[in-house]
Amino acid sequence: MQIKNFVVDRSLKELTIHRTVELPxxxxxxxxxxxxxxxxxxxxxxxxxxxxxxxxxxxxxxxxxxxxxxxxxxxxxxxxxxxxxxxxxxxxxxxxxxxxxxxxxxxxxxxxxxxxxxxxxxxxxxxxxxxxxxxxxxxxxxxxxxxxxxxxxxxxxxxxxxxxxxxxxxxxxxNGFPLEYDQIEMQKSNRMKQMLNWIHLHYAKKIMLDDIAKAGQLSRSECCRYFKRILKTTPLRYVTDYRIQKSLSLLQQAEANVTDVAYQVGFNSTSYFIDKFRKSMNMTPLAYKKYKMEDD
Incomplete structure (x- = not known):
């Protein structure tokens, strides 16, 4: 079984039911x-x-x-x-x-x-x-x-x-792995998930750095350090990448057009969406849509 599209909730928790037999x-x-x-x-x-x-x-x-x-x-x-x-x-x-x-x-x-x-x-x-x-x-x-x-x-x-x-x-x-329990590390992981959860809840709206930092109960600079250290990117670049990711399934719907999809995923400019999509996917949204329609 090939899972071709991961379904996750707003904290990035995967929602795929991991059950291919009558066992968990x-x-x-x-x-x-x-x-x-x-x-x-x-x-x-x-x-x-x-x-x-x-x-x-x-x-x-x-x-x-x-x-x-x-x-x-x-x-x-x-x-x-x-x-x-x-x-x-x-x-x-x-x-x-x-x-x-x-x-x-x-x-x-x-x-x-x-x-x-x-x-x-x-x-x-x-x-x-x-x-x-x-x-x-x-x-x-x-x-x-x-x-x-x-x-x-x-x-x-x-x-x-x-x-x-x-x-x-x-x-x-x-293997004999020595176990350690660090409360600070657990807190970091929880804060990262809280920020991701907030982004995935609000990605279709205007998002500011302050909003993301507040969701993780962090300062702006500390929020940026979290994203750079864990995700190797900036908070707002992650938002852009996530919006593009969300646009992929929408573009595959026959009735969807590029402008509507751009606004549905939180871009306030079609040209900006096209530019960012091209840089991420090495093709325009329209070319991606045609490619997927032909693939089906």
């Missing part, structure tokens, strides 16, 4: 460049995420950090962490994505001891999974087998999946 998990192959944006946009979810790169290379951003994941290797992304992905150098990256509820990786009696401390740790936004490490190879092999189990749906396959998930989590713990 989803496992599917994703071709990055087939997403409506050409990349996997910034989002977060409560589920734990395991990634296995089966073709090409991907550049992931998790919270403030950026890293390249090579073919054959993988990635663990912790619950609640902001993340996005794009293929590296047009490598045609394809990866298997396994999302699972933290409550399902181990029996309920073991959750408090062996799961909760890990999803609360502020120094564990992600782990690079190296196929050449014993624990890493075990995890990546189990991801592949879970994907196969979901496709084949043989007798009692749900029990086999549950056993594989316990095996994955055991190997993650065997």
């Amino acid at each position: 998990i989803a496992c599917y192959e994703t071709t990055i460049n087939q997403n409506i944006n050409g990349y996997i946009p910034l989002h977060w979810h409560d589920e734990l995420q395991f990634v296995l790169i089966v073709k090409g290379e991907a550049v992931f951003q998790i919270n403030e950090e950026t890293l390249v994941v090579q073919e054959g290797d993988g990635l663990f992304i912790n619950s609640g962490c902001l993340h996005m992905a794009e293929e590296k150098e047009q490598s045609g990256c394809v990866y298997i994505c396994l999302n699972v509820s933290p409550y399902f990786v181990l029996p309920q009696e073991l959750y408090t001891t062996y799961v909760y401390p890990y999803i609360q740790a502020t120094n564990l936004p992600y782990l690079y999974i190296d196929v050449n490490e014993t624990w890493g190879g075990n995890i990546l092999d189990a991801i592949m087998k879970i994907n196969q189990l979901i496709q084949q749906k043989s007798s009692y396959f749900e029990i086999d999946i549950a056993m594989k998930l316990m095996f994955i989590w055991q190997n993650l713990l065997i």
Whole structure:
């Protein structure tokens, strides 16, 4: 199953229901460049995420950090962490994505001891999974087998999946990662989500830097530092990029015209919208609309 358009709420929490079987998990192959944006946009979810790169290379951003994941290797992304992905150098990256509820990786009696401390740790936004490490190879092999189990749906396959998930989590713990809990880091993450939530609620209206800073209970300068450090951009540039992102699905509607779409997503000038769209997408909004109409 290829999720081509991420649905997120106003805080960037992904709204996709992660359930491809009668279990609180989803496992599917994703071709990055087939997403409506050409990349996997910034989002977060409560589920734990395991990634296995089966073709090409991907550049992931998790919270403030950026890293390249090579073919054959993988990635663990912790619950609640902001993340996005794009293929590296047009490598045609394809990866298997396994999302699972933290409550399902181990029996309920073991959750408090062996799961909760890990999803609360502020120094564990992600782990690079190296196929050449014993624990890493075990995890990546189990991801592949879970994907196969979901496709084949043989007798009692749900029990086999549950056993594989316990095996994955055991190997993650065997890695022996020292856990840390920093209240300030947790507060930073919450403030960032509050500012993003405010932008996604008001993007169609006029937005000032003061408004964004107020949403995060920060000064203007501190607000800018948050965006530069975590998202590698400025608050107002992020607003522009988000408006363009929101315009993509609108432009694909047969009855939509460029001027209407520009105003619907918060631009007060059609020419300004066209200029920013061209710089972001390497084509005009009208050319994008025609391209998508022909593609369908």
